[in-house]
Amino acid sequence: MGCAAMLLAIDIGNTNITLGVFDEARIVATWRLSTDRSKMPDEYSIMLTQLLHLRDMTARHIHAVALCSVVPPLTPTFVELCRQYFGVEPLVVAAGTRTGVRILYDNPRDVGADRIVDAAAALKLYGGPVIVVDIGTATVFDAVTASGDYLGGAIAPGMAIAADALFSSTSQLRRVELVSPDTPIGRNTIHAIQSGVVLGYADLVRGMVARFDRELGGGAKVVATGGLARIIEAEAGVFDDVNPDLTLTGLRLIHDMATSS
Secondary structure, rough: OOOOOOEEEEEEOOOOOOOEEEOOEEEEEEEEEEOOOOOOOOHHHHHHHHHHHHHHHHHHHHEEEEEEOOOOHHHHHHHHHHHHHHOHHHHHHOOOOOOEEEOOOOOOOOOOOOHHHHHHHHHHOOOOOOEEEEEEEEEEEEOOOOOEEEEEEEEEHHHHHHHHHHHHHHHOOOOOOOOOOOOOOOOOOHHHHHHHHHHHHHHHHHHHHHHHHHHHHHOOOEEEEOHHHHHHHHHHOOOOOOOOOHHHHHHHHHHHHHHHO
């Protein structure tokens, strides 16, 4: 691979750090790392250098970085990494960053940067009105109008959090794989937990999407993202698309807006 000018997008989440490299509009590599607040810039740079090497890339390929973070202690860690190892000043999405959506939250600073990035990407890729369902550490719903107004959303505990709470708060229940059971009426404990968590969350998603759609006036596109979206895609039956790279794509689009203005 030649030394093309590429963008590195970084989404720092509570459970995972998702990274993607873009060659113009085309994503050429993605990785997921466990979020570790104790790691130093040097440690993350070693991991990232190794990942780039596996895809025949080096730090010289990275000419720009855009990042969003919901883990404040790690934001300066990655800013320092970008400066030292890539020689670039990263675009950090925050309140006031031009995103293409108007935030109508009571306090715009309260909205997680990843939610705004997702909203911006969904509006650009699918048009509005659009509902974004991010199924990860938390299950998060966001609503964007046809005119590009970010109205707000809803936040529920994620499926993994719910399953872990059952395991840690009871004496006889166990950790189970989060997969859809054959029937909603579980005939053993494992299937009963899978039914309650997976099918229960599918109904949660279906119900919340219906409520959001009514409030938006009907006809909203529904886009899912997040590490657990595929698990309930078929059971929920309401997604127009499942886009695992929605946040990374949003970071690229926001970076493009910043550099074109």
